[in-house]
Amino acid sequence: MTSGVFSAISDRGSGVFIAILVAAALLIPASNLLLPPDSALHVPTHLVSLLGKYLCYAMLAVALDLVWGYCGILSLGHGAFFALGGYAMGMYLMRQIGPRGVYANPILPDFMVFLNWKELPWFWQGFDMFPFALLMVLVVPSLLAFVFGWLAFRSRVTGVYLSIITQAMTYALLLAFFRNDMGFGGNNGLTDFKDILGFNLQADGTRMTLFALTALGLVLCYWISRVLVTSTFGKVLIAIRDAESRTRFIGYRVEHYKLVAFTVSAAMAGLAGALYVPQVGIINPSEFAPGNSIEAVIWVAVGGRGTLIGAALGALIVNFLKTTFTTGALAPYWLFMLGGLFIATTLFLPKGVVGGARAFWEKRKTTKAAAETAPAAE
């Protein structure tokens, strides 16, 4: 068995996937910035921001697939980690506005001024520094995941019970962040950002950089996930998924494995959220909505649970269709199409797009092999 940091992505699927993403990270911004707008190869800015957004969702999907696809943890609250990462980034961007806010307060964000806050709450301290904010992007979601997971896995909360409490978690956070008193801008959230690290967020150059970073971020998340799942660690995760108590009886500390996977996954979701916010321009509590987390689960299912690439692909497909369907004459009927797609996927591609494709190839391979060799029955 080969294993290790590089061999994890040495298979053909990973190679193609990473190559496409790296190429996208380089070529798309280049074409946008260097080619004239009327060139056939020019990728317009709005398309790039759209793709950037999809890629963030794809990161979230990969993170979710890591815990759901390989470890059987159906998290219905992954949107919370995404949103927390987003808020951490949003707070940084908010602080960057400085005195350029409508009330021209050098310290306080606008919403605090107009709700009569006198000083910056303690939890906003430090977010004016990018490295700190970046750290928080990873630390806050993974800390929450760690504490939550530590409690839940130690108590052996599994299956739907775990799903429901993750949902309760994101729902509680939704309600909490809605409250203006929390100090995160209530339901309007954080918005009206100006720049990041001194670069104007609206400038094409910044957008392209963000896009490229997102594509590379997805590569990174994919890579990390692959390392996790192709090592024996991943086998243990699958063993846990199949027969949790059996895994304990051969000496594995199930809760530790789950905790590692869950925490890493939350950090990746947080990173996705952080990349999402500057590209979308707003972060608000609706990102905590349970429906969002369920949607993320659905991306994974559409693409193919337990395939990582499938999860990413699922996020891209579903969101691309959503974008397409919601414009024009069909706009009032797009839910029919999306709903139909979900049903069709489960019925005709039970393992999702990637799982289905794999099964197809395998079947072709084995029928060929079976045709050539003697009976399979021993």
Added chain:
Amino acid sequence: MTRFLRALLVVGLCLGALPGLAQDAFETGLQRLAQDSFGETTTAISEIATSGAPNAALVIEALADGRLFFTADKQIYVKKPTGEFIDARTGAALAAEPTGGSAVRLNNRVRNVVQGALGNLGILSSDPVKRKEAALAVLRSKDATALPALETAIKQEKDRAILRTLETARAAIFVTKPDASDADRLAAIGALREVGNQDALATLRGLPTSVSAPVAEAAKAAIGGIESRLALWEVVQTAWYGLSLGSVLLLAAIGLAITFGVMGVINMAHGEMVMIGAYTTFVVQEVIRARFPGLFDYSLVFALPLAFLTAGLVGLIIERTVIRFLYGRPLETLLATWGVSLILQQAVRTYFGPTNQAVGAPAFMSGLIEVGGLSITLGRLWIIVFAFLAFLALLGALRYTSFGLQIRAVTQNRRMAANMGIRTNYIDALTFALGSGIAGVAGVALSQIDNVSPNLGQSYIIDSFMVVVFGGVGNLWGTLVSALSLGIANKILEPFAGAVLGKILILVGLILFVQKKPRGLFPQKGRGVEA
């Protein structure tokens, strides 16, 4: 005209005296109504009410119902509930509706005065229903001019309940009347203390500040007494609210306890089944309104079976076309039923429109009864009763029928069940239809207290899952206990934490509770579960 004089007039009216003066006041009153000014209308009502004119009651009733009209040339006429028009002044029937008439408008201030006037006029009516209403109207308006009539009425009244209301009304008037004597006041305070409810408290608090010390003392004591009594009742009231909220949660969740709890389908379309039930109610009411208006009060009786059948049929179709391919792959049912839910929502939105639909409450479900210091709204009471009936019916069906046994056998081991001769297809379809049908029935009840809109289902789905899971998947009693305890916990927290924080606390509490009981309140036990 001073109040005293007006009071006198009422007495006169009762004695049938001073007819000439009365007709004058009536005339001026009517003229005022044509001015289309709230201030003038208010004055006019007093004038008309006290005029003693034979048409006075008719005119004021018409005004209250918005059936009194005036024209530009100051003709005032009444539209009778039967549809004919009569001249307000003479009472003569009109051949046709005068042209250019517009209704005399009301606002809340006018409505208050109208109410008082109607009370004064109706308090001596021979119809006990009218008398009761009038007595309540006087109690509300606390109009001192009604006092003489009130006294007369109290002397004559035979019906004990009405008498009580009349006496309370008199007490209320004495408490608020600026020039009442101390003796009257003290007696009144005593009477109100007896009554001891929120309204009595409000009346007592409205005591003028200028009263003498002993009266103020007595009032203070009475207020204190009522307050402590009400504080006690408040505990009961909170429990009642909790029970009521719990029964709503139970209703919403109970169908899911079948499709998810028993069958294991992560049924994201459950909420839409509830919605279908609610829309069935709406359609039934529309048909009844249009075709058989007399049956309106029975609309829910028709809606119940229809909602069960409609939602059940939709459930059946979903099961036959989608779910049946997914047994043994529970997680994928999430994806498929999510798709189903999107389609159903949008289908309803496309067909009925995106806005709320009005579903009315039948008479037996509207209103409020007071039991001690506890106010019970009838609508909620029925929902509680209904939730429990539905629960018991379902429990019985699952526990004590062979259908129930077959459902459980199929869901525990579908393959083996088939080998035992159980028609698994048939059972699956019926079970899903049953769960969906029950959800539809819940929709009928929920249409009484919530929006009937395409979003209805979405607002219950999360709560429903929480209830079922918190109770322990697959245990109906768990669903019951969990719904009620979530309802009551919510209502205990709400008063001091607020609705938002209360809900957050419930969610956090739930998360922590599951650490202690990782398989819900009533976990399924035994070797079979862990394997």
Added chain:
Amino acid sequence: QSSDTIKIGILHSLSGTMAISETTLKDAMLMLIDEQNKKGGVLGKKLEAVVVDPASNWPLFAEKARELITQQKVSAVFGCWTSVSRKSVLPVFKELNNILFYPVQYEGEESEKNVFYTGAAPNQQAIPAVDYLMSKDGGDVKRWVLAGTDYVYPRTTNKILEAYLLAKGVAKDDIMINYTPFGHSDWQTIVADIKKFGSAGKKTAVVSTINGDANVPFYKELANAGIKATDIPVVAFSVGEEELAGVDTKNLVGHLAAWNYFQSVKAPANSDFIAKWQAFTKNPKRVTNDPMEAHYIGFNMWVKAVEKAKSFDPEAVIAALPGIEAPNLTGGVSKMLPNHHITKPVMIGEIRADGQFDVVWQTKDLVPGDAWSDFLDGSKDLEADWVGKKCGNFNTKTNSCGG
């Protein structure tokens, strides 16, 4: 895209939680555009509506706004309902320099170059409503319940109202503030609390900034608990004809709403509009409401501004809009102010048994919308003027323009 059509973006949710309110606005816009085309279009060009569905999803609003402007190349967008959706598209409109007409009453505290606010600012709805209730006609209210959904619009509105009431001499004890989550559906406790609060012997009223979905159960509970408008009137800022269509109004007669338009107002323009609307939707019972009127005004203002600028170029139209006047549906003429808000009449309506409103009070003149509330510390010195000062938040104390 043929050069003789001009595209107009319609950015209203057709699915999700907000579809309930916004779908109507999409239809209203389609009708207005249709009408305009029948009149020959604008500057000789036909208008073409581009409908998108942002699905009550705030980031999707931003995405769709960008798509409308860059891909569809629309000349203006009519859209949004919630403030957060507006906030999420703001950066897009600023970046791409296009126009958004926003038709819903909101909390104020904003004035952007690219946005034209045709709904009410708090001074055009909340304050007059409270004034009315304090008057003799309104019932001489002395005690106040400010009940709202827990989000920015109610929070801000209530903050403004609280400051206003205190300034009017109302005691702090006579104000009760209550917030509920979105979609709150169990109102038993709160209705009981209101009843209790109202039994202190002083006339009490409820000022409701409860949001859409939660209203129906709220009113159903009010009716169940037997609270009549004559006891404790409720004045709402988000309940119009459309919302009432979903409630049995028999028991709600006399409760109030404050708007700048009611369907029941008798004016020729209004009758005409209602007739067209019912014909357009092929539904003789279809109601109109305030945000529809706001779109009506906004759209006509845009047409006039285009004609004045002789161009569809957003920059030119933005410059042309302030000062443009357009008739509203209640007999007056509204004017676009330099702060990008408009003048509107304020009306108080009482609910009738048929689900319509009876206007019981209205301002004599049109009230100019105020972007920055005079009752909040942070904003009382701010002023918006896109004509002279070219600034949305000019501080009159420091004489400088904010960011």
Added chain:
Amino acid sequence: MSVTVPVSASLLYVDGVTVSFDGYKALRGLSLYLAPGEMRAIIGPNGAGKTTMMDVITGKTRPDTGDVLFGGRHDLTQMDEAAIANLGIGRKFQKPTVFESLSVTDNLRLALKGARSPGSALFGARNRITEDDIAAILTRIRLIDHRHRIAGALSHGQKQWLEIGMLLAQDPKLLLVDEPVAGMTDAETEDTAHLLRDISQTHSVVVVEHDMHFIRMLGVTVTCLHEGAVLAEGTIDEVSSNERVIEVYLGR
């Protein structure tokens, strides 16, 4: 049976263990002492509590009363399943349970002795296990030709063997083997007996079976449980001629 055995002398010391489920007493003061290196056969009627006893030893079930000590000092009643497994107690379940979606090889890979922390599974030694390391076991359990198959696709008997293989891979100090030859042919049964005898040279073993031929082949002390307690103990001949054992277990 009232032999007093010094705690420290026994590898496994089960004393006075009682377990009840909803009032039903599955074990009633069961005592069992196993010397280091000993192999013990356990028989007893269906429902006597044999599997429950293994559940108690491996931490799956907490006893109501009684002591369970391992190696004279580890109190197994206070430890969880993983900790007990890591002490060196391995188990084959009565109903074969393998990781159905992993390959036969991977099932063995996970079972193989060694560090079990997430770190080791991620970057550590566990990733350097090669197929050759487990080939011997695969051959021994005759699944070498099936090594790439998904364990879920094995027949019932093949799964039994795989579980035995996993137990071998674990190389525990004490093996608890619950009905290893159920569903095996006579030849396989014989083979399994050989296998266990080999293992018992270096390991302690507790084996539960109903197959008396098999028990006889093992040739070790036999304990017969009945209604949650020890009914008889001794050589196979002693036990199988015990009247009570014949009455409740063997039949006439």
Added chain:
Amino acid sequence: MLNVENIDLHYGAAQALRDVSITATPSKITCVLGRNGVGKTSLLRAIVGQQGISRGKILWNGEDIAKLPPYRRARQGVAIVPQGREIFPLLTVKENLETGFAGLPRKERYIPDSVFALFPVLEEMLGRRGGDLSGGQQQQLAIGRALVMRPKLLVLDEPTEGIQPSIIKDIGKALSFLRETTDMAILLVEQYFEFARDLADTYAVMDRGQVVLAGTRSEMVETDVRRHLAV
């Protein structure tokens, strides 16, 4: 009378049965022997309908039941005692037994006394959850459950697995008793050679998905059979 004629069975691409034929006659016990993984269970699955066949016929009293859904086969009198017991874990013992009523006419919906006579432990444990029983108790329950169906064809997949010796003897007696007193056809898959040999009227030995030996008990040569069972 059961006639399985030339069936093939596949799991995906892998073939588990090839050209298998076997018969089971009323009042006779037919025994199938074979090593692990040779396809015994697969054959039974095909008969009761748990697994579809890709070729051949399954004739039950002359009718081809190969396309019938499992519940129809059950209602025609085919009952199985599966390998691995497949007890309904959360139903009580009584309820487990009662699942056998599904295909019975109303008047036959009771549990025959013979079930309790054969397995007294079941009567003691009527109220317990099936899943809580010990392995051997579950095996007894599985047999009892099949008998409740009043089968005409009883298919047993290693029914002695995990059962204490005395009860194995009882099961043997019970099967002989059923053979003698009813016209039930019994198809028994067994590893336990002596048990099978003592019971079987006819037998078949399988290897690698095929029937390699078949015949009546008198024709059976132990060494031939044992050769196929050897490792």
